[in-house]
Amino acid sequence: MQVDGSVTSVTWIPTDVFKKMLKLGMDLKLGHYDEAPPLKVNGLPALEELRDADRLRMGNHLAGRAEFVDGVPVKAEYTGGSVVGSTRTGIGAAGVTFAGVPMPMIQREPEFGPDAVRFVQTVGGRTGVPLPRKVARPPYVQWHAPIAWTTLALTVYADGRSEGELAGASVFPRHWIYDRDGAVCAKSGLIDTQNWLVNSYGDATPWGEQDSPAIVSAVESELEHQLSHALMSAGKKPHIEESPEGTVVARQGEPGSSLMILLDGILAIDVDGELLSEVGPGAVMGERAILEAGVRTATLTAKTPVRIAVAEATEIDLTALEKLAEGHRREES
Numbered sequence: 001m002q003v004d005g006s007v008t009s010v011t012w013i014p015t016d017v018f019k020k021m022l023k024l025g026m027d028l029k030l031g032h033y034d035e036a037p038p039l040k041v042n043g044l045p046a047l048e049e050l051r052d053a054d055r056l057r058m059g060n061h062l063a064g065r066a067e068f069v070d071g072v073p074v075k076a077e078y079t080g081g082s083v084v085g086s087t088r089t090g091i092g093a094a095g096v097t098f099a100g101v102p103m104p105m106i107q108r109e110p111e112f113g114p115d116a117v118r119f120v121q122t123v124g125g126r127t128g129v130p131l132p133r134k135v136a137r138p139p140y141v142q143w144h145a146p147i148a149w150t151t152l153a154l155t156v157y158a159d160g161r162s163e164g165e166l167a168g169a170s171v172f173p174r175h176w177i178y179d180r181d182g183a184v185c186a187k188s189g190l191i192d193t194q195n196w197l198v199n200s201y202g203d204a205t206p207w208g209e210q211d212s213p214a215i216v217s218a219v220e221s222e223l224e225h226q227l228s229h230a231l232m233s234a235g236k237k238p239h240i241e242e243s244p245e246g247t248v249v250a251r252q253g254e255p256g257s258s259l260m261i262l263l264d265g266i267l268a269i270d271v272d273g274e275l276l277s278e279v280g281p282g283a284v285m286g287e288r289a290i291l292e293a294g295v296r297t298a299t300l301t302a303k304t305p306v307r308i309a310v311a312e313a314t315e316i317d318l319t320a321l322e323k324l325a326e327g328h329r330r331e332e333s
Contacts, residue, residue, distance in 0.1 A: 009060040012034040121151070245304050251299050263309055267306060
């Protein structure tokens, strides 16, 4: 019996993720942010289309095929691939595009279990635009840009199932994960630009045999995705707030009249001291306080450093909020 499986990642740069000099560089069009990837990405051809449309920095498509005899794996092979995007700048009258520089793809030998095979594939690269900076290790200065990467793992089972995961990743930029059906199923939860700038080169990468564990969050609903995209793309942008780990962003029972969109990090949601869930980038919160009595119905605590967009009720489609509230109601489930 032959079983195929796959898992895919798309790496991209969200809007306004940089600070200080890097943000200034983006404002001067020395680089560009990316439009959020689609909610459906079907394999390598879709990654190539996103690359050609300049909508990703890197794509990792881990596909594996295993043959089983009487439920025992006897043969396995990789069947996927990767793409690396480019950096578009506003230099010159027509602008200049610098092709990305890919790292050699790492494919570990398939691991055979009693009834399954596990594949692990790392894809990475850096921009073709130099990024001179001070770093944490000798020679204490780097000319080339840091390396971004994803390490995907795929387990293929004798009964036809397959499971994919983000086993490791650079802490910059954002990575979205797609299942074998092409649906987005997880996201990297935290961007740490400063850490990436000073550490992600040489030995501190998978090519130096050092990976970084990924903080992964669940995917928000399609309605949340649409609402957050609409608010972040509107003429009047929401106010952005940053809070360190441990901050109580909203407290149950206190007044509240704004909608919150989690841009980066992980928030814990609890009611009456009981943890209900943890949410990651893209989650929309606070809609019930707007629609009902103007009081927060849950406490939100930063599990990591967080960046939150805060939008006032006057900027929001109340019909969309009502639908969102029907789907949430975490406090009653």
